[in-house]
Amino acid sequence: MTFRVHVRVMPRAGLLDPQGQAVEHALTALGFAEAGAVRVGRAIELDVAAASPGEAEARARQMCDKLLANPVTEDYLLNVESD
Amino acid sequence: MTFRVHVRVMPRAGLLDPQGQAVEHALTALGFAEAGAVRVGRAIELDVAAASPGEAEARARQMCDKLLANPVTEDYLLNVESD
Numbered sequence: 467m468t469f470r471v472h473v474r475v476m477p478r479a480g481l482l483d484p485q486g487q488a489v490e491h492a493l494t495a496l497g498f499a500e501a502g503a504v505r506v507g508r509a510i511e512l513d514v515a516a517a518s519p520g521e522a523e524a525r526a527r528q529m530c531d532k533l534l535a536n537p538v539t540e541d542y543l544l545n546v547e548s549d
Numbered sequence: 550m551t552f553r554v555h556v557r558v559m560p561r562a563g564l565l566d567p568q569g570q571a572v573e574h575a576l577t578a579l580g581f582a583e584a585g586a587v588r589v590g591r592a593i594e595l596d597v598a599a600a601s602p603g604e605a606e607a608r609a610r611q612m613c614d615k616l617l618a619n620p621v622t623e624d625y626l627l628n629v630e631s632d
Contacts, residue, residue: 468585472557474555474557474592475592476592476594486593489593489616489617490595492616493595493612493616496612496615496616498608498611498612500597500598500599500608501595501596501597501608501612502551502595502596502597502598503594503595503596504593504594504595505593505594505595506591506592506593507591507592507593507594508589508590508591508592509557509558509559509589509590509591509592510569510572510587510588510589510590511559511586511587511588511590512573512576512584512585512586512587512588513584513585513586514583514584514585515583515585516583525581525583525584528581529576529579529581529584532579533572533575533576533579534572
């Protein structure tokens with residue numbers, strides 16, 4: 467079976483996020499004063515062939531640890547679509 | 550009230566995604582042959598001060614249309630945390 471996996475990779479809490487700050491300033495300049503605490507990360511979607519959703523998640527977690535996320539500066543969140 | 554809004558900005562379906570292809574090749578080279586159809590986009594999180602979740606979503610949608618997403622090449626998905 468194939469499972470669609472959604473990964474969200476975000477800069478770790480407490481670390482500076484210059485891209486997020488730049489977006490926040492741009493939003494303020496555009497009149498969106500109600501926006502704050504902007505963080506910018508990566509969204510990754512992929513198909514994972516596996517026997518079960520649990521196996522797909524385990525493999526996706528290995529992919530994050532080895533390639534998709536930087537373990538020093540980023541956290542990631544996995545979500546396996548079951549269809 | 551303040552609502553945490555999660556935005557996922559992805560390359561539109563049917564458009565080439567060179568970054569996704571590069572990640573897919575890298576995953577294959579690392580031994581993750583079960584990965585496929587990789588797409589890479591941006592994950593954005595922000596606080597939006599608003600009177601209701603609906604208002605927060607409407608304002609966040611305007612932010613996406615004006616700054617956060619490229620309407621020609623990207624689709625976005627909004628999710629308002631209600632806490």
